[in-house]
Amino acid sequence: MRTAVVYRRLATAAKDDFAKDNYNAPDEVQFELCVFSDGRVAQRWMVGAGSCVWWDDLDHLYKVHIYAHPDYGTKVVWSDGEVEEL
Numbered sequence: 001m002r003t004a005v006v007y008r009r010l011a012t013a014a015k016d017d018f019a020k021d022n023y024n025a026p027d028e029v030q031f032e033l034c035v036f037s038d039g040r041v042a043q044r045w046m047v048g049a050g051s052c053v054w055w056d057d058l059d060h061l062y063k064v065h066i067y068a069h070p071d072y073g074t075k076v077v078w079s080d081g082e083v084e085e086l
Contacts (some may be wrong), residue, residue: 001036003079005029010073022048033061
């Protein structure tokens with residue numbers, strides 16, 4: 001099992017005042033994720049209602065919530081020390 005925390009350091013700068021309420025400060029975690037041994041992924045939002053989402057694999061999560069928002073300055077910090085700047 002592998003876990004990570006995800007920051008979106010530039011997201012609030014890309015949003016109007018109304019939408020900014022849906023994002024944490026740049027230095028606060030936006031969501032956590034866990035990749036299980038079978039490849040499935042749990043995502044826990046740390047903003048808004050704090051919902052949880054299940055994904056079939058990490059590529060699907062990245063496609064929807066990371067690659068679709070290149071202007072958010074996403075940083076993924078993995079529990080094993082790997083850091084992805086996306």
